[in-house]
Structure formats: C-alpha cells, structure tokens
Amino acid sequence: MKTRIHPVLIVLTVLTFLFLLGPLVVIIGSALSDTTYLTFPPQGLTLHWFANIFEISAFTRTMGTSFMLAVGGTTLSMLIGIPAAYALARYRIELPAFLGNVFVLPILIPEIVLGFSLMKSLASGIGLPITLALLVGHALIVLPYTVRVVGASLNSFDFSIEEAAVSLGCPRIKAFFTVVLPNIRAGIIAGFILAFITSLNDVSISIFLTGPGVSTLPIQLLAHMEQFFDPTIASVSVLLMGVTVAVMAVVERTLGLTFLTK
Amino acid sequence: MSNRLRAWLLATPAILLVFIFLGLPVLATFATTFGDPKGPFSTYAAFFNSRFRMTVLWRTMEVALITTIISVAIGFCTAWVVARMPGRIKSLLIIAAVFPLLTGVVVRSFAWLVILGKNGILNNFLLSIGAIAEPLSMLYTQGSVIVAMVYLFVPLMILTLVGVLEGIPQDMTDAAASLGATPAAAFRQVVLPMAVPGLIVGAVLVFTGSFTSYATPQLLGGERQMMMGTFLYQRAMVTFDWVGASTIAAVMVVVTLTTVLVMSKAARKLNPMAG
C-alpha cells in the first residue's frame, strides 16, 4: 500500500518528537551531572544525586506517602468503580443514560476546584483527618479511569458466558468472581495501573490537602524547587520516569498502548 | 431481585462517592459565593469589577486558547503522519507520545525550568554560539508558560487524533479517489470533516486542561504570570480569602462547563453522523 507523506510533514513530526522527548533527556542528563547545579550536557558523571534522594527525609517520607496514597486511593476507587462499571455494561437498559456521565464528573470539574472544595468542606469543615481527605480525593479523581477502562473491557465481554455459568448452577456472585472477573483481568490491571500513575502524579488535589507532616512527592518536589536548584530534583524525576516506564510496560502487556488512542 | 434494583445497588457506592465528596463540596463552594452580607452577587460584582482579577481571567483564557491552537496544529500534523506509518514505527511513535503523557506534570514542567532558566540550557547554548551577549529572561513570561503547556498537551492531542484518524476507514479515501478527488481534495472534503468531532473533543480537553492548570503556571509563570489556578491557590492558602477563592472556583467551573457543552454541541452540529 502506498501513501506518500509530504516531506515537510515528516520533518515536522521528527521535530515534534524531539520536542516531546528532548526535555526528558535533559532531565536524565542533568541528574547524572557531577555539579552542584543543574546543567546539560552533564559535566562528569555521578550517581551521587540518586543517593542524595535518600539522604533527604522529606523525599523518602513523601515517597512512602505518595505510594500508599496511590495504592489506597486506586484500590478504593476500584472497589467502588468495578461494580458501577459492571452495572453500566450489564444492565444498560435498566439504568438511565446520564449515569455514565456522572462518573466522568471528576474530569469535568476542574481538579483544582475539587481540591479546594475538599479542603474547605472535609478537612476544614467537618474536620476529617487530612490523610483521609487525601485518600477520598485521590479515589475520586481516578474513578473515571477505573470506570472507563474496566468498562471498556466489560463492553467487549459476552455476558451470555456469565448466564451459561448461572444456568449450570453457579450462584451469581460466584459467577462474577469465577467467570466475569478473570475475563476482564486485562482491563482491571490496566485501569489500576493508569489510575495509580494518575494519583502518583497528582498536584491539584494534593496541594490543598497537605499540611504539617503530610505531603506527597510531587508537592514536596514543588516546594524543593522553590528553594534549591540542585540535581536531586532531576534524579527524583528520573525515578518517577522509571515508574512511568513500568506502568507503560504493564499497559502494553494488558490492553496494549494503542488502547490509549481510543 | 429485579435487574433494575441489582443495577442500582451496584452503582450506588460510586454514585454516593461522587455525590457526597464531589457534588456536595463543590456545591458548598458555590454557596459560599452567594453568602456575602453585601448581597448574593456582590462577590461576582467584585470579581468582574476588579481590573487585576479580570486581567488574570483574560490571561488564562489567552494562554489556554493559544495553547489549544498550537497543540491542535502540531498534534494534527503529527497524528496524520503517525497514523500512516507502518506498524512497528507507529507503535514506537505511540510509545514516544505516551511516555511524556504518563510522566507527571511537575517533572515535565521542571524540565522547562532547566531549559529556559537564566543559567539554563537554552541561554548557555545561545551564549556559546554568540547569538546573544546577555542571558535572556525567558522564565516567568507568558511565552514560557505556553511552551510548557503545549509540551503538556501535545501528546494527548496526538493520541486522540491518531485514534480519530485511524477510525476513518481506508475505504473513505479510496472512494474519494475513485470519484476523482486528488489527495488534497480528499483530505479537505472527506478526512477533515470526518475528523472534526474528534478534533473538537481533543481541543476541549486541551483548553479546559490548560485553563485549569496549576503546577505549570506556578513553576514557569510565577507571581507575574498569575493564572486562574495559581490565583485560586493564592487566595485560598496564602491570603485565606475563601470567599474570593470560591468565586474564582465558580468562574472556572462555569467557563469549563460552558466550553464543554458548547463545543460538544458544535461537534454534533458540524458532523451529525460521526458523533
């Protein structure tokens, strides 16, 4: 099959991808630089700045918090989102059409507004502990991902298989766990991991719900940047990119990365 | 148990989560804006009469609009090429677009801090080739914010549009060619109109995303290039003016929802059959 592409477009595409990947290369380079300031290309090579991450307790502590928060928030959102996605896919005619849109609301409402409102109503208003407010906030912002990605799996699931199991004498709940769940495994894993990275990278919710003693890694990075400008930030960034690579590997193995173009 | 009841029961926890922790707090924020003793709309009057606040609002709109236009242009051209590449190269390019997309906004904005700073890479490069004598102040300008925002949203645009373009069957362009349409005419009369709804969806994502962004304007715009997101944070957490912050929040929600509603309507109108 021959389709000719104008050379100008090819050049433009190459430039676009240089633009997309260049800055990330810059970060990796400056994380390796043997200088006390950020520079690129790196002058001398050292892994010192990676070691330094673990010298700064603010980083190690917030890393732990961010990880726990991402796991907790995503799990909570999965526990709530999977039944909803199942109901939407399985009982399409029984539920009003707008219900699907309800779960997209956390995307529609600006995150920063949600963060502010959660802080005002939950943390300040009813005195909910800040960690709990953070957890709820993160569960909320990843809910659209869990419902949508799991929902995509469920939409291509043939529910007559579940009915077959029930007709063979399997109770409905058991049928869900033994027949439905294994067949939408890819969607659940991909949904989990995409939600996880979204939560891990979140700024707009967390910025309002951090306080003395409780902070997340992105917020800590922001704060650190305002005071120091050494390669430690770059090395933390490289670590986060490593997480991204892992996430991409998982998505590729489950739904395939092209799923993200759908 | 009827299917209807079962369906509602399964959906209830999620509905409650959204209602209690999103619906109520956001409504409470809205309510705050009407509770001013000087009258229910006095906070809005104050907002729209304040030159500073209006400057921030217009600046945010401007930055979001420019970001959207540039992202759409770059995204469309790139997606056009990516969609036409053979399988292996295409997957590599998609990986190259997904990687920055899944990398956090702080990391991605930080990269531009390193590049555009006074002692940054770009200044050092320009100095070393003698293009400039003094380092340029590129940070904390509208330009730096827009560059970083475009950087943030181009991957999203590429991925959305690759999906849209791949959704246009080869048969469509073949049919156009068989009827005598040159590649350019087929693009203009068939591909573009069919891509418009997807293009609008992508553009709305970019516009609302940049309109409500926080980390990027905070890092690359600073105080001087205050945008709605950073302004909201400053009012809420620095000056503790929660009524003022709530008003900013309400304006952001109204602008975002209006954009989404108007544009999705436009998308349906422009192409009644592909949506």
Place this chain on the structure above:
Amino acid sequence: MTQSLTLENINAHYGTTQVLENLSLHIAEGELVSLLGSSGCGKTTTLRLVAGFLEPTSGSIKLGDRDLTRLPAHSRDIGLVFQTYALFPHLTVRDNVGFGLKQRNISAAERKKRVDTMIERVGLGELADRHPANLSGGQRQRVALARALVIDPPLLMFDEPLSNLDAKLRVDMRVEIRRLQQANGTTALYVTHDQEEAFSISDRVAIMKGGKIMQLDTPEVLYSQPANAFVADFVGFDNMIEMEAVAEAGDAVRAQMAGGVQIDLPKSQFTIPSKKFLFATRPEGLLVEPESTGSGIPAQLGMRTYIGRAYQYHCETAGGIVMANGPQATPLESGSAAVLVPQPEQCCLLPTES
C-alpha cells in the same frame, strides 16, 4: 462513453508474497465480467489494481487505449462500488452522489440536474437530504450505485457489493445492478465469492485461485464443461473418481476405476481427455438404482437424506465415498447394495492434475 478493459501479464506482490501471477484479462465494451473465488484468490487485489489503490510489480492495465498502469487513482475515471459502500457519513445522499461531479468542476446547476436524475433513477428521490446513517442497507447500496454511475464512467467496478444485504434484497439488487449496467452499456468488473450471484449477473465469469484465473467463460460453459478439477469442484461436481481408459468397446470407451470396476462411456457423449482422467459428477449425475436393475458403478448405500426433489445417499464405491441421488418414489434402505448409473449430461471428464 464505455471502453474495454485489458489487463496484460499482471504480477502483484504484498511484500514478498506473490498475490497475482501473470494475470491477463480482457473485458469487451459493455460486457460484465465477474471475478469469482474464495478469499485470498486475488480477485479483490485485481480490482484494487485496476482502481489504482495498488501498483502491479509488472504488467499493464489499459482502459480503451489509455494506459492506466501508473496513473494515480483519482485520474482513472472508474466508478467503484465498495463492499462497505464507503458512503461519506458527513454528507447527505445528494452530496454523496454529487461528490464525483464536484471533483470534475461541473457547474452547480448541471450537477444538481444530473444528481437529481440519478437519485430518481435509483428510486431515492424522497431521501435525497438524508445522511447515510439514516438509510437502510438497501438504500445505502443504491446511493453507492448512484454515486458510481453519475460520473458516467467508462468502467464500473463492484467489490462484493451485495455481501452486506439479506438474501431477498440481494436478489433484487443484483437485478437492479444488471439493469442499470445494461441500460448504460457500461463495461463492468464484478468481484464476488457467491457463485449464484456471479452466474446470474455476468456475461462471463473468471474463476480464480491462488492469484490465477482457472477458467474464464460464460456461466453456461463453466457450469456444464469445467476445464479442470478445481473449477469442477467449485461449480458443484462433488464426486471425482479417478479412471483410466483401458479399451475401445464399439462406440464407447471402456474405463476402469479402482477395484477393477469397469464402465462404458459412450463416445457420443464423452471425450476422453487423456488415458488417465477424472470422472466428475454432481450428485444428480449418478442415479441410484437397485442392484438388480442395470449396469453401473456397484455401491453399498450409507446414510440417506431427503433433499426435497430426491433422496441423496452416501455411497461407498471402490473409488471411495460418493454422493448420489435416487428417485423419490423408491427409497432404498441404507446398507443395501445398489448400482450408480451415470447421467451423461451431469458428468464430465477432466484431465488429472499433474
């Protein structure tokens, strides 16, 4: 203005796989020729080559005396009806039909006249302002047809145009297609995997396999005189029995099959292609009769099924299992011995494959 189509020594490859092998084909002016074969036989590739969506590795394609081989698709001036119809979803019926005229810079007034006439001709007058999504399958098919016809192409091509319609509509539409094609006298190339469709609509049919044309002839000839085992099997000669001519027996040739069974084939009805040959029949070409009645191929009857106009039997013969029909009036029990009497008009002799 209609023109003939000539393909000469076409070779085509997908990567390193050869999909068309030295294919030549001539379609006379006003003639409708079908390419018939199962998927992967090269019929769609041939059509796409003529349309200009693919380039042949070698060979030439001519429309009249215009060489199309290296011409871009949009300059070929061929009306094409797609399997998926490929209607533009964002355009109304009217704009879909007018698309080709617009590319030819025909004035708006003239365009409207021709589009309206064509829409009327395919019976879609009421629906001119609808979008394709609001049409039924049959209506979409008519739009696709109108869109291809309105540009008045010297050649029309159809890529499995009816495969997405239900059975009844399929028959109606193929009559419609034939009617319009003949009324315009347009040369046409028609691709299908449906034998009945190809035979009913075509002047000639090319049966394809593995990138080659196995036989190209009128439906009547293909049906009664297949040239080789592949075509014979394709047109329903389900039974193939290997035979060898062993002797002359008056005005017949004595042929012997496995197990030493011999039958006489009258020279007036059979031409022996070679010493060893295949005796091919449809089930109705072998009449099942009780063993006592006559001479034929001895068989042991297996399962009997009722097929409406006759009974059909699985018969075990020395040459293998064959299918044969027996009269409705006298059903025979499975397990009984019988003879299969060849009915010359439903049989043919083929050279064995080398």
